Amino acid sequence: MILPPAMLGMLGGGQLGRYFVIAAHELGYKVTVLDPDANSPAGRIADVHLCSAYDDAAALASMAETCAAITTEFENVPAATLDFLAQTRTVRPSASAVAIAQHRVLEKQFVRDAGLPVAPFAVINTAQDLPADDSGLYPAILKVARFGYDGKGQARVADAAAAAAAFEQFGMQTCVLENMLSLDAEVSVVLARDADGHIVTFPVVENSHLNGILDVSIAPARISDVLKAKAQALATQLAQKLAYEGVLAVEFFISEGKLLVNEMAPRPHNSGHYTIDACVTNQFEQQVRALTGLPLGDARQHSAAVMVNILGDIWQDGEPAWSKATAHTALKLHLYGKHEARPGRKMGHFTTLAADRDSAHNQALIARSELGIG
Known part of the structure; x- marks a missing residue:
């Protein structure tokens, strides 16, 4: 077990890395971020920002010397980087698991060979x-x-x-x-698995996309309890087959009432952002816990929630109308601090909370329209 105030390492400086830094700081850890972007959202709030390429020898040597454990916020970190760091430090998830998730052929074949359903x-x-x-x-x-x-x-x-x-x-x-199947719905499961094989799953989330980018996530998903349990069981099976350590997201298609694994992400996931405001433990704290060997947190959802992505498109006429969004008292606005808004770029998200799913969904659709999303 690695306890605070140890230094943790994060490969990647985007919004997922930023929330990891926040969660780690709240638990009393320090964080070093390695990211080549001087304006990276995570690097700007980290204790140390190594502004270097992911294969920079000096930066990796520094991280190996100062960090007790290291993780990643995206799957395209070079495998050689993970292998090098794992020689002397705890690295979760493993390079082998990330290598499968970062290559669609290996991923599809692994899922199929593990006995899970795929298209x-x-x-x-x-x-x-x-x-x-x-x-x-x-x-x-x-x-x-x-x-x-x-x-x-x-x-x-x-x-x-x-x-x-x-x-x-x-x-x-x-x-x-x-x-390309006829789809009833798309859902995802975010889970955490620790080094001892204990697994905690978050509630199943229902997702809809716009132009290939996640638009809205509804938690809990509007599917049967039987399908929810099946999705969590399949995600658990996949994590076990991978001998995975860390936070893993598994996306599913539902076609003709049947679940099919679409893809996985070896990290926290956009569809899990609702956990920041709606769960006892959010996916980023869970990532810190899995990395450091702390007991995994309670993933129970205490409020119905709907998450809406905010893309750079809505900055085309100037700063968006934040006063309209913040007028909703049960809406939680999250902006990532990115220095430039571009069409299709994830600049933030908001989550609406309510006692029931329909109320949360209605409020989200109203706020989404007021901000000019979609």
Whole structure:
């Protein structure tokens, strides 16, 4: 067990890293952030900001010397960085788990081989791997194997010709071609697993997306208790198969009443932001606890909640109308402190709280409209 006031390390300086720093500080820890952006939201509030690349030898040596344990806020940290730090320090999650989550082919194959349900897919290494029109995979989504997020590196394709064009557009890098199913809903489960294998799951969240980016998350999800329990069980099974240590998010499709694993994230997740205001322990405190060996916190939800993402698009006519959002007394506004607003960039979020889900949802939709979101 690593106790305060030890120094913890965070690879990545975005909003997820920022909330980790906040949670760690509240528990009495200090934090070093490694991020190449001098204006990174996490770096600006950390005790130490190493403004260097993720493979910078001097920065990694400094982190290895000063940090008792190290984690990450995003999955595209070089595996060699995690391996180097793990030689002398506690690193959670492991490089092997992150390597699977950062590569869609490895991820899909791991989930399938673990016995969990996934949508039909094909691995595309060359144009010759693209299935014919009669394969049963079309319509489909072509996704690059690495560095795709928030709808980037993805293309909807109706047939083999469209798939070939998209594959060429993606530079003929390895892709996954996944059958595009008719969806009843999309949900996610955020959980934490400690080094002893204990797992705590947060309530299942229902998600909707706009232009490939998460728009609204409703907690608890508007699905049956049977499906909620099944989703938590499948996420738990996946964490156990990975021998995972840390916070893990698992996204699911629900198609024709059946759950299918879509993808996983080896870190806290956008759809888990509601836990900051609506749960006894939020996902970032849970990340600190799993990293340091503290007992995992109570994940119980005490208020119905709806989270809405705030993207840079609403700054196009100047500063948004925050007075309208803050007029809602049960709305919690979170701005990430990013120095530049750009279309599609996550600049913040808000969460509405209520005694029941419908009331929270109605308030969220009103505030979303007042801010000009969507």
